[in-house]
Amino acid sequence: METELETTRNRAQPLPPEDRKAMIIDAVIPLLIEHGRGVTSRQIADAAGIAEGTIFRAFGDKETLVQAAVEKYLDPEPLREALRSIDPGLPLEHKVRAIVYLLRERFQNVMRIMTVVGHQRPPIPHERTEFAAIIARILAPEAEELNWPPTASPTSCA
Secondary structure, three states: OOOHHHHHHHOOOOOOHHHHHHHHHHHHHHHHHHHHHHOOHHHHHHHHOOOHHHHHHHHOOHHHHHHHHHHHHHOOHHHHHHHHOOOOOOOHHHHHHHHHHHHHHHHHHHHHHHHHHOOOOOOOHHHHHHHHHHHHHHHHHHOOOOOOOOOOOOOOOO
């Protein structure tokens, strides 16, 4: 027979509201990719290890949770950080390979989520220029050797 103390030990510690929301969002992202907007609140609760009511207390409704998860998934900052971590001192081939790998992975992830939940928002032009600036910094040591300036768009070099 379980004692009250043992029951208390097995119970999850309460989380601050923002941590709880983040935990639920992290649990729902793989479900969205698999099930799209048809994911049920029961599936979300099971994946997050919480009661369904916790979802609604944290987000109000499922659509608000889905929107928060999509926004986190589409957040460009992790890609910026990954690009910034590429050492400009690496050989050009290694840098280009790392850049292409990261951009390809990002494109696949964006297409994956948009396929199942629909288009969320158009790219913001200043975000594109920020990525170009990060890539230009990485390629700066070889800028003189490149046939195409790292900051140039395809139409500006035509």
